[in-house]
Amino acid sequence: RGTNLSDLGELVEVREGLARLLVPDLSKYARGRHVEPRWAPVFYNPRATLSRHLDVLALLAHVRAGERLSLVCDLLSATGVRGLRYLLESRVGEAVLNDADPRACKLMAVNAALNGLEGRAEVLNMEANVLLSQRAARGPKFDAIDIDPFGAPISFIDAALKAVRNRGLLLITATDLAPLMGAKEAACVRKYSARPMRCPFSRELAVRILLGYVCRQAARYELAIEPLLSYSLSHLVRVHVRVARGAARADESLSNLGLAYYCARCGYRSLERGYPLPRPAAECPRCSSRLSVAGPLWVGPIWDPEFVRRLECAYEEASYLHSAALSSMISQLRSESETPPLYYTVEELSKLLGTSEPSPRALVEALRAEGFAACRTHFDPKGLRTSADLDTLIYLARLSA
Numbered sequence: 001r002g003t004n005l006s007d008l009g010e011l012v013e014v015r016e017g018l019a020r021l022l023v024p025d026l027s028k029y030a031r032g033r034h035v036e037p038r039w040a041p042v043f044y045n046p047r048a049t050l051s052r053h054l055d056v057l058a059l060l061a062h063v064r065a066g067e068r069l070s071l072v073c074d075l076l077s078a079t080g081v082r083g084l085r086y087l088l089e090s091r092v093g094e095a096v097l098n099d100a101d102p103r104a105c106k107l108m109a110v111n112a113a114l115n116g117l118e119g120r121a122e123v124l125n126m127e128a129n130v131l132l133s134q135r136a137a138r139g140p141k142f143d144a145i146d147i148d149p150f151g152a153p154i155s156f157i158d159a160a161l162k163a164v165r166n167r168g169l170l171l172i173t174a175t176d177l178a179p180l181m182g183a184k185e186a187a188c189v190r191k192y193s194a195r196p197m198r199c200p201f202s203r204e205l206a207v208r209i210l211l212g213y214v215c216r217q218a219a220r221y222e223l224a225i226e227p228l229l230s231y232s233l234s235h236l237v238r239v240h241v242r243v244a245r246g247a248a249r250a251d252e253s254l255s256n257l258g259l260a261y262y263c264a265r266c267g268y269r270s271l272e273r274g275y276p277l278p279r280p281a282a283e284c285p286r287c288s289s290r291l292s293v294a295g296p297l298w299v300g301p302i303w304d305p306e307f308v309r310r311l312e313c314a315y316e317e318a319s320y321l322h323s324a325a326l327s328s329m330i331s332q333l334r335s336e337s338e339t340p341p342l343y344y345t346v347e348e349l350s351k352l353l354g355t356s357e358p359s360p361r362a363l364v365e366a367l368r369a370e371g372f373a374a375c376r377t378h379f380d381p382k383g384l385r386t387s388a389d390l391d392t393l394i395y396l397a398r399l400s401a
Contacts, residue, residue, distance in 0.1 A: 005110065007103055009041050016049060016081060017056060017321065018088045021111050023079050038150065042104045043078040051233055052082055053326050054311075055171060057318060058229055058240055059090035059144065061310040062169070064317075070094065072144040073135075073163075075128050075156065080108035080121070082146055087117050089318070096142070098124040098131050132159035144169040152176045152191050153210075157217050166245045169228075172214065175236045180206035182294075197294035199262045200348040201269065203232045203379040204302075204341070208260070211239055211298035215253050224249035229311065230302040231333060232379050239302075256300030260342070265289040267352050267390055269342045271299040286390070303337035335375035339385040343377040346384070349397040358400035360384050366396045 005011060010025040024040035037045045063069055070093035074083030083095040097108045105125040112121040124131060135141055136159065145160045145168070147153050153172050160170055174180060179188035182198035182205075189195060192213045197205055207230045215225050222245065229240040257275035262268070263284035268291075272278060280293045308330075315321065315330050350357040360376055364384050367374035373387040386393060 005106070007041065008107055011107075014046075017053065017085050019081065019085050019111075020114050021079055021081055021084070022107065022114065023081075042101070042107050043150070044081065047235065048233070050325060050329065051173075051231075051236065051238060052085060053321055054229075054231065054329065055082065055146070055238075055240075056085050056089045057311055057314045057321070057330075058171075059086055059092060059169075060318065061307065061314040063091045064314060065310055069143045071096070071140060071142055072146065073098065073131075073142045074146050074148075075131070075160070076147065076149055077108055078104050080111045080123075082148065083108075083121060084111060084115055084117060086146075087120050088115060092144075094120045094122065096122050096124055096131075098126055098128065100125070100127050128156055129159045132156070132163040136162035141165040142168060144171065146171045148173040150175060152179075154191055154213065157214055161214075161218050161221055161223055161243060164243050166243070168243055169240060170214070170225075170243060171238070171240050172210065173236050173238045174206070174210050177203075177206060177235070177237070180209055180237065194296055195294055197260065197262060197292050199264070199269075199292065200345045201262075201343050201379070201383070203237065204343060204377075205260055205294050205297065206237045207232065207239060207302055208297040208299070209294070210237060211241070211302065212257055212296050214239070214241060215257060215298060216296070218243060219250040219254050222247045222250045224253035226253075226304070227298070227300070227302050228304045228307045229333070231329070256298055257296050258299040259293055259295035260297060260299070262292045262294075263287060263289050264292065267344070267348060267394070271341060273299050299341075301337075302341075303333065305334075305337040308334050308337045329378055332376055332378040336377055336385060339373050339375050340387050341385075343379060343383040343385045344393065345380055345382045346397070347382050349394065350401065352394060353398055353401065355398065355401040357382070358397050363397055363400045366400050367393070370396065 011022045012025045023044040029039040072092050073096045077097040077099050080097045083097040086092045108123045147156050178184045181202035182196035194209045218225050224244045226242040254275050258273040261270050266287040268284050268286040346357045346360050364374045367386050377383040
């Protein structure tokens with residue numbers, strides 16, 4: 001039954017993972033059938049539950065491997081759901097729950113008490129960059145910082161890089177997919193200093209543009225990044241990176257930047273490594289048509305396969321989180337982490353062939369039968385990755401259609 005806490009409006013209790021939470025009753029903020037969490041006094045988005053499950057398991061995987069996660073920061077905490085779940089489920093020591101809105105801080109404190117975490121959760125009401133700057137200057141620095149804004153995370157990256165300890169973790173969300181996926185190219189250039197691309201694999205490029213931006217900002221402070229986990233859900237892309245000190249490491253990190261190419265006529269795609277950026281190729285090597293170019297972006301691996309395997313082990317231990325959706329997501333991430341970059345979709349293959357769409361599952365099976373690495377991708381329900389060359393893929397797609 002709903003309750004009322006002063007200026008917070010109607011609240012309801014929900015359970016997410018092992019946490020009990022009071023959150024805004026989103027039915028009170030509906031317009032017709034549309035419910036927008038941003039209209040509530042404090043933000044809580046149930047659509048992001050799968051993302052939070054993955055992040056809880058990711059931090060648990062670090063702890064299970066013996067890594068120190070004594071102090072984490074949930075920078076834009078709202079209800080406190082992420083930070084409280086890290087305390088309850090990921091075995092981290094203490095958490096700072098921060099929000100610039102005093103109403104959110106009131107709710108975070110209530111939720112911390114509801115879960116018996118008053119002694120391990122510190123609630124702060126500070127502007128995010130002020131908090132990060134203070135920790136960078138005075139300490140203690142954080143073992144992990146979770147940055148989950150509405151829109152672009154770019155205004156928090158610099159301060160977060162300075163406030164995380166050496167070999168600490170940054171967990172970063174971007175929800176401004178229109179710029180990152182090329183629908184608003186000028187906005188992406190302004191925000192991320194990178195040109196996006198509208199193409200069948202735009203979601204993967206969105207992740208790579210975000211990683212490229214973080215890499216370049218880190219290098220300014222002689223810091224390197226190592227991507228451990230990357231994923232996309234309907235309204236967001238999310239990356240987990242390790243941050244390490246050292247000019248040589250920063251230079252090595254920058255060597256993972258470059259450009260992405262795509263030919264809309266024949267389906268050719270590739271990544272080209274090089275920073276400072278090489279002169280972009282203008283002509284498709286397969287059909288001589290004009291190439292589309294995106295970048296600068298991260299052209300290195302966007303997953304650490306060993307870490308994804310540890311994530312899978314953490315999921316097996318957390319039986320209370322078992323579900324078909326989460327199991328499928330983790331299984332796909334494991335397969336993708338061991339398969340080449342830049343996925344294809346059966347939709348684009350059918351357009352190239354002028355045939356009906358082949359089944360993604362059947363096409364993956366056909367590729368594997370021929371000895372190629374192949375898997376579905378979580379980025380697109382019609383997508384797949386493979387080590388096969390494009391001509392072989394098109395040939396097998398024709399047979400599978």
